[in-house]
Amino acid sequence: MRIGVDYYPEQCGRSLWESDADLMQQTGVEVVRLAEFAWCRLEPQEGCFDFGWLDDIIGILTERGIGIVLCTPTNCPPLWFYEKYPEAVQTEKDGHKTRTGIRGHRCINNTDFLRYAERIIDVMTKRYADNASIIAWQIDNELEANFCFCETCIGKYRRWLKDKYTTLEAVNVAYGNAMWSGEYSSWEQIQPPFGSYPDPWLNPSYMLDYNRYASDSVTEHINWQAELIRRRFPHTPVTTNVWFCRNMPNFYDEFRGLDFISYDNYPTTKLPDNSEECYSHAFHLDLMRGVKRSKFWIMEQLSGGLGCWAPMGRTPSPGMIKGYSLQSFAHGADTVVHFRWRNAAGGAEMHWHGLIDHSNVPGRRFAEFAELCKETKTLKAVRDTEIYSDVAILYSPEDEYAFKIQPQTNGMYYLEQPMLLHSAFTKHGLNVDVIHQCEELSGYKIVVAPEMYLTNETAVKRLYEFAENGGTVILTDRSGVKDKFNKCIMQQLPTVYRSLIGAYIEEYDPIGYDNAAIRLSDGSVYKCRQWCDIIQPETAETVATYDSEFYKGKAAITRNRYGSGTVYYIGTVCEKSLYNRLVKDILVNTGIPYVDGLPDNVEITTRTGDGIEARFIFNNTNKEQRFMLDGGEVCLAPFEMKTDIKEG
Ligand code: GLA
Numbered sequence: 001m002r003i004g005v006d007y008y009p010e011q012c013g014r015s016l017w018e019s020d021a022d023l024m025q026q027t028g029v030e031v032v033r034l035a036e037f038a039w040c041r042l043e044p045q046e047g048c049f050d051f052g053w054l055d056d057i058i059g060i061l062t063e064r065g066i067g068i069v070l071c072t073p074t075n076c077p078p079l080w081f082y083e084k085y086p087e088a089v090q091t092e093k094d095g096h097k098t099r100t101g102i103r104g105h106r107c108i109n110n111t112d113f114l115r116y117a118e119r120i121i122d123v124m125t126k127r128y129a130d131n132a133s134i135i136a137w138q139i140d141n142e143l144e145a146n147f148c149f150c151e152t153c154i155g156k157y158r159r160w161l162k163d164k165y166t167t168l169e170a171v172n173v174a175y176g177n178a179m180w181s182g183e184y185s186s187w188e189q190i191q192p193p194f195g196s197y198p199d200p201w202l203n204p205s206y207m208l209d210y211n212r213y214a215s216d217s218v219t220e221h222i223n224w225q226a227e228l229i230r231r232r233f234p235h236t237p238v239t240t241n242v243w244f245c246r247n248m249p250n251f252y253d254e255f256r257g258l259d260f261i262s263y264d265n266y267p268t269t270k271l272p273d274n275s276e277e278c279y280s281h282a283f284h285l286d287l288m289r290g291v292k293r294s295k296f297w298i299m300e301q302l303s304g305g306l307g308c309w310a311p312m313g314r315t316p317s318p319g320m321i322k323g324y325s326l327q328s329f330a331h332g333a334d335t336v337v338h339f340r341w342r343n344a345a346g347g348a349e350m351h352w353h354g355l356i357d358h359s360n361v362p363g364r365r366f367a368e369f370a371e372l373c374k375e376t377k378t379l380k381a382v383r384d385t386e387i388y389s390d391v392a393i394l395y396s397p398e399d400e401y402a403f404k405i406q407p408q409t410n411g412m413y414y415l416e417q418p419m420l421l422h423s424a425f426t427k428h429g430l431n432v433d434v435i436h437q438c439e440e441l442s443g444y445k446i447v448v449a450p451e452m453y454l455t456n457e458t459a460v461k462r463l464y465e466f467a468e469n470g471g472t473v474i475l476t477d478r479s480g481v482k483d484k485f486n487k488c489i490m491q492q493l494p495t496v497y498r499s500l501i502g503a504y505i506e507e508y509d510p511i512g513y514d515n516a517a518i519r520l521s522d523g524s525v526y527k528c529r530q531w532c533d534i535i536q537p538e539t540a541e542t543v544a545t546y547d548s549e550f551y552k553g554k555a556a557i558t559r560n561r562y563g564s565g566t567v568y569y570i571g572t573v574c575e576k577s578l579y580n581r582l583v584k585d586i587l588v589n590t591g592i593p594y595v596d597g598l599p600d601n602v603e604i605t606t607r608t609g610d611g612i613e614a615r616f617i618f619n620n621t622n623k624e625q626r627f628m629l630d631g632g633e634v635c636l637a638p639f640e641m642k643t644d645i646k647e648g
């Protein structure tokens with residue numbers, strides 16, 4: 001396990017570099033990421049390269065034994081480039097060119113941009129080809145599947161459709177274009193979405209495909225850059241850094257051709273008022289580990305209060321900097337790189353706080369970071385361990401797109417139910433994998449399949465087989481709704497899952513912000529919200545019925561035997577305590593060992609390897625927590641992580 005920092009020598013004075021590097025070395029920093037926005041310093045004028053400063057800082061860091069992650073600087077071509085090639089700037093949906101002056105303006109399909117990008121990558125990789133300090137490459141920075149409406153991108157989108165459907169007729173059928181006389185009779189009629197989602201006027205099938213195209217376009221660009229880097233760095237791992245943004249590409253495609261995942265992790269510094277609300281960091285970390293089903297990096301990690309495109313937010317309270325970093329290790333991170341070493345004194349991000357403030361006096365946050373570096377060294381033995389889970393939660397980026405395109409009802413969003421169920425398993429001290437819905441399921445005991453909205457044959461087949469062979473499945477509302485084109489399936493819901501759940505949905509009530517109630521057989525009553533599937537059991541038994549509305553007494557949650565397995569169907573969105581209760585019953589029934597009585601937001605994960613088991617116990621709250629574990633009392637300070645390592 002290693003700690004690193006993101007460093008911007010080009011943004012601070014040369015006089016600081018040596019002392020910064022000394023302090024990094026003394027503190028225990030082992031990795032530094034450089035240059036992702038530095039193109040204008042590397043090529044200040046067209047074809048005139050200046051790598052002296054980069055050689056200098058790489059040398060300074062190398063002398064101190066620090067490894068370098070070098071980035072392709074393609075996020076920000078210099079302004080001289082845009083001046084010469086104004087077409088290379090992205091085009092907005094109103095046909096205007098994006099104004100330069102922020103970052104990430106380039107159209108990644110523009111041929112002039114690609115030519116200049118290829119040259120800078122070539123010059124850079126050639127220069128450092130023999131440099132053993134370069135331990136990894138990062139492509140660009142947080143590439144987003146932005147919609148660019150330039151002629152090149154429009155042409156590319158039409159070609160993507162031709163490759164996929166061959167004929168216009170097939171496109172018309174796939175999209176249901178008979179609606180509103182929308183049938184295409186020439187390829188030129190096909191336009192990108194000159195609206196933004198959710199836009200109820202735009203055809204959801206077309207919108208989903210456009211998202212797929214935009215994501216494919218980013219993936220193609222990433223693979224193109226990876227290939228350029230590997231020409232001179234065939235053995236050095238290549239990555240790109242991602243976050244959960246509005247136009248996020250499909251991570252599974254994006255990383256398929258890369259060597260490891262890196263994720264930008266900024267857990268909240270302002271804790272939610274509602275203690276019911278689960279913190280989602282652990283879920284996102286588990287999801288990132290699941291993208292390649294392997295260890296990952298955090299390429300940017302919270303270091304101070306945020307403030308750039310929004311007013312400044314709360315500074316991390318004591319324990320957060322160290323705790324959130326260790327939490328990443330507990331969920332399978334291998335290296336955590338903190339963003340950023342020091343605050344920028346100038347530029348838009350001057351109030352996005354790094355480890356060292358403008359005063360240049362290392363303070364409370366830095367002291368905590370130094371402790372983190374020390375503690376990380378004690379975890380070296382854990383580096384080759386993996387996380388094994390009995391429980392998997394299925395996730396689909398396409399379902400997430402589809403929910404964004406067509407919000408199902410007020411307040412409902414795709415990730416909420418996976419996160420509620422994730423938190424219920426976490427509450428019982430279990431490792432949880434979050435994996436793509438088409439992954440192989442053997443080896444798991446419980447598979448949570450929330451909102452299986454767009455129907456994917458592989459996923460359906462795997463779930464049936466899993467249940468048949470004795471697994472426990474939890475399905476929820478909004479499953480089996482659409483075909484792969486994002487069109488409704490004309491069958492009783494949940495269509496393809498009907499025999500798996502042993503029931504069908506008679507009718508549904510999207511209650512949005514209203515509340516309804518459900519009752520369990522012991523008489524206990526819980527609130528539910530957003531969505532009510534009125535379930536008609538066939539072979540299934542009823543676990544809960546509605547306790548309000550015109551469907552009072554009808555089934556809301558069911559359980560079915562399928563093959564030698566068990567399948568639950570939760571037809572509504574429940575309050576958190578009900579998920580905790582259901583999950584506990586399921587754990588008892590499946591015989592999976594669990595921890596009872598953990599306080600909310602205390603997380604336990606385990607990493608195991610050859611003769612080693614490390615158990616991480618994390619207090620993800622701002623209060624001291626005391627609880628019993630293995631017959632003894634554990635007391636954790638706010639955001640404290642305790643690590644037990646058993647060897648031999
Ligand atoms: C992102 C970017 C960084 C920086 C941080 C904080 O994660 O990758 O360059 O902008 O946000 O602002």
Ligand code: ZN
Pocket residue numbers: 090091107108109110148149150151152153
């Ligand atoms: Zn474009």
